[in-house]
Amino acid sequence: MKVTMEQKLIDSRPESAVGNEIFISRTLAAVRGTSANETFERVMRTTNATKKERFIMKVKQLKHIPVGLAAALVLLTSGTAFAAYQLWLSPSSQVRTIEHTAKGERALLQLKNCSQLGTNATISIAPHSGLSVAQGADAIQAYCETNAVQQWALSALHVESSSILLPYTITSINGSTMKVAYQGDMRTLKLAPTTVYVSGGSYSSRAQLQVGNSIAYVSTGNTTPVKAVVELGLNATYYGTAMRNNIILHEPCMGNPGELCSNGGGVSAIDLYSYGEVGANPSAKGDWKMIEGTLVAYSSTSMVLKGSSDALYTVNTTENLISEFNTQYNHTYNGLTVAVGDTLQVTYRQPASMNGHLITSGEFENASLLVTGNVKTDAIQKY
C-alpha cells in the first residue's frame, strides 16, 4: 500500500520532538498503577478526571542553550561594545496601485527584503474588517519581518519555532525582569547577561529597549531567562494573527502561474469534497495544480469556474458536490449554501505539460468554498 503523507510525517518525527507530555505522564501513571487483575474501565475513569485540566498544566521540556553558544553570546552582548552585525535587512512594503473589484480594494505592493514573498505582492482586505489598504501593506511588512526574525532565531539560536513568541509590547523594565503584554496576555520575562538583544536587524543592547516598544522574544521555558529580545519595527497589532486574519494574499496558483489563488489568514476554505486527509484520488496522476475562480455555472457533475485571468475552467466530478453540500453537510456551517457567484478553489493533478482548461473527474482531487472568518466569533461569510 502506498505510504501516505501523514504516515511519512509521523515516521519522520525527530527524536528531539517534545511530544504530548501530559499524555505520556498520564499513560505511565496508568501503566504503573495497573496490575493484571485491575480492569481497564478503572483506568479510563481515572484519566477523564485529568483531561479538563489539560490547558493549565502543560509541562514544558526545558532545553538548555549549548555551552559554546552561550559563551559566544556572552561575548557578543557583554559590555558596551557589541558587534554592529546585520542579521537581516529590514523589510518594507509600499502600495503601488489600487484596483477596485467586486470584492473590495485589491492592492499591488512593492516589497523590499522580503524573502518569503519576493518583490511584489497582491493583497486585498477582508470585507467588513475596517482596515485600509495602507494598514494591509504594513501588515505584510510585519509578516516579512516576522519571517526574518523566525529564520534568524531558528538558525542562530537553534530553537523550535514554538519558542519564538510575538508580538508583545514592553510595559516595564526593572532590574532583571521585563514585563510585556499583548491584548490582555501579560507576561514577566527574566533577563540574563546571556540574553541577546536585536533591533533593526542588528545586535543591540538592553539599554536601547523602551517601554512601548513592540518586541518578539525567544524563550524555551517559563522559568529560564529569555534567550533573545527582538525589537520590532511596527506597532504590535500589525504582527498579530488578528490583523493577518484580515489580509488576503493573491498568489500565482500552484501549477497555474497565470491565475491567482487566495491565501493567507483572510480566507479559509470549506471542503465540498476531498479524497480525504490521508489519501488522494487513486486515479489522479501528475503534478498537483490548483485553480481558483468564480462559480459561473454548475450541473450535477460539472462546475465552470472563471479564473482571475477571465479564462473558464470546467471541472468534472463523479458526484454532485454542490447539491450534496447544500443539502447534507451545510448544517455545520450555519446553513451556508454554495451558489453561482461564489469563489471556489479546486485542486487536481495533471501532467506538468498539460495546461488544459478541462479538469476531468479522474484528475480532480478537492473542491473548497472560500470564506472569510471573524476570529472573535468564528462566524463565517462567503468570500
Added chain:
Amino acid sequence: LQKIPETFSRNLRIVCMMEEAELISAINNGIDRYGELVERYHVGLIIHCEQLVGDRDEAEDIAQEAFVKAYLQLKKFDPHRARFSTWLYKIATNLALDYLRRNKRHVAVDDVELLAETSMPTHLEDEEKDEVQKAVRGLDPPEYRQVIEAYYWNGKSYQEIADELHIPLNTLRTWVRRAKLQLREDLS
C-alpha cells in the same frame, strides 16, 4: 498533575541505541523503560485513533488504553516476528472498533479497517526521514511548519494549536491541508 517519574524523565531525551527487541526484553525483565516506547509512538497512535473515532479526547483515551493493554501483554509479544508499533496499532484499532460499536455508531468494519490501514505505522529509511524533515523545515509560510510540527511531531490537538495561534479551526485545517500539498510537491 502527575509528576513524571524521575527514571522516565531522565531517559526521555536519551536517544535509544538499543534495538526494540532488546528494549522489550529489558522491560519484560523489570527494567523501567516502557516510557521510551510510549514516547516514541504516542503521537502517531493518537492521530491513528483520532482518524478512526473522529474525536480527539476519545482517541487519547483509546491510545492510552492500548498502551496499557500492550504493557500487560508484552510478555506474549514476540519482537522477532512483528514490530511493536504494528502490534500496538492493531490493539488500538480493535479498541477503536469496540468503542464505535459500544456507542452504537453505524460502523462498516471494512471501511474502518481500510482507514486503519492507511494510518498504520510505516518505516522509512533514515535518508527519507531526513528529506521529510527538511521539507517540513522549508514550508512557507513558517506558520505551515509550525502547525505541522505541532500536530504531527509535538502531539498537540487541532484545538490546542488553534488556541495557541489565535486562529479559527477552519483556518488551521486549511493551513494543514495546504502544508501537506506543499510537502507532496516538494517530496515528489
